[in-house]
Amino acid sequence: MKNLAIILLVVLGFTSCKDDMEEMPAEIQVNLEFSHVLDGEALELNGKAYTLPSGESFTPSKFKYYISNLTFENSQNGDTYTVADGYYLIDEAGKKEITIEVPTATYDKLSYYVGIDQARNLSTDQVGDLDPSNDMVWSWKTGYKFLVLEGEWEYENSERRGLVMHIGNNDPESEINFKKFSFDLSSVGMSLGNKAMVALDLEAEISSLFTGDSDIIVHELESTSIMGGPLAITVANNYQKSLFSIK
């Protein structure tokens, strides 16, 4: 009888061990859900007017950007996992959620870039989210727009006029506007490693394009069509500071 109890115990022990392994598959599924706000209010396209940090009024019509080189890191042992060939177009008017599979391990840090690394930005005959049909390539120069914000602005009841911000590789030989964003997952209680499925909520605050490094006052701009040059660098430096927060 005693022997039988031991056998049962052993069997139960194995069983529970097996259950644990089933609970933690070889890969964790991570869902990244992006939401967009302007001046703290949920983004709506083609209708709602928002207030920019400058106090000017802005009615957005397009907001889209590429996320790439997603990397999960364990800051204790330095292990990292980077999603290979991962280029994701996030579009207020389209896809705002991505799902990736990450080898099961403990990670307490997440980083990604907004934009396309130089290796993949030298040609545009590409597929998936990098297909030029996504309206994220320039027609006169090769490369992807990393982040696009378009809309109409108004200042002191002036006539509404277009604002176009197309931020990409400012100089084909540099990655100056290819910006990295890092998040401490443990501080928001989202360390990965003990759940098979994790959802991360990332919020982008569009005001961050207009303030931070250098304030953008739209009605004082020489041109409200920003497609490169020093202004694109200013905008990218601005949003690098505080575009995203993890919720």
Added chain:
Amino acid sequence: MDCYKISLSFILLAAGFLNACLPVNEEIGKITPEYYVPVYSSSLQQEDFPQPERNYLSKEGVELGKILFFDPELSANGKISCAGCHLPEKAFSDGLALTNIGVSGLALHRNSPALFNLAWHDGLFWEGGANDLESMVFGPLTHPDEMAADLTEALQYINTHDTYPLLFKEAFPSDSITSAAIARSLAQFMRTLISDGSKYDQWIREETALSSEELKGYEVYKENCSSCHKEGLFTDLSYHNNGLDSSYPDPPELEGLYQGRYRITFKDEDMGTYKTASLRNLSFTAPYMHDGRFSSLDEVLDHYESGIKTNETLAPQLENGIVLSAAERTQLLAFLNSLNDNNFITNPAYQK
């Protein structure tokens, strides 16, 4: 004999059986595209034929690219093909300063560039903004003032076409047709547009002689033009300010269009610079310059003689202009005439 008959029928039966078992028999023997490197003349002075690893030339890819090049159905209104502004008989230029035959009907801001010997160009468009032919294609294909194609609709047209799906499968073995494959086949066709059959080329290959007038013109060319229009391709493939303008306005809606290569690199030294045009095929490619402002070669030479507008980025070779005697000008024009390649503009491989 009987034995032979039996064997033969058995073999036939077996062959028939095997054949029936194979998946898609229409593709047997054609699974791999037939890759090749085109032949070109030593007079182009090019050591190799550059092509990207991801898109080597194949017989099938080039043939498909040619069909697409002449197909107006790719455009938004079904009326404008690539060949609408790049005519074979004009060395793939269009004879107009600034065309307005695009979908919007608005005049472009650039002269349709001639298309030949492009395999050796590492920057396409007048400012060299496109890194390769594959990426370049999306510009004219989708620009609202040119073909204005919606790539998704263009793919729908191709996918439901009688012959395109098979042609794509033969050129790019894959289950689906992508906009990248459209660009790659067009790029392959354009890479085969090689112009190396002019009298000059025959002279270099010692197949013919230049006249004494042409030979004198060759010396005038070497002395005055060859630093930018480098012999071989007759362009250094680089970007220079040749004194066309003294200021570079930047209206926001034109996205830096008057700034030349500066709009690509944002480097001060590139303000108002454009790619050196080749001196080959000039008889077919008037009018001249990035905006087609000069209708004749005499106007071009007048500009270099007395029309240069001095500015900060002016090519140093042009600081004092290029002053030729009347005799030298005639000689130079005779030599330039020897660079026209009639074989190129009539080559059946490049016609619809």
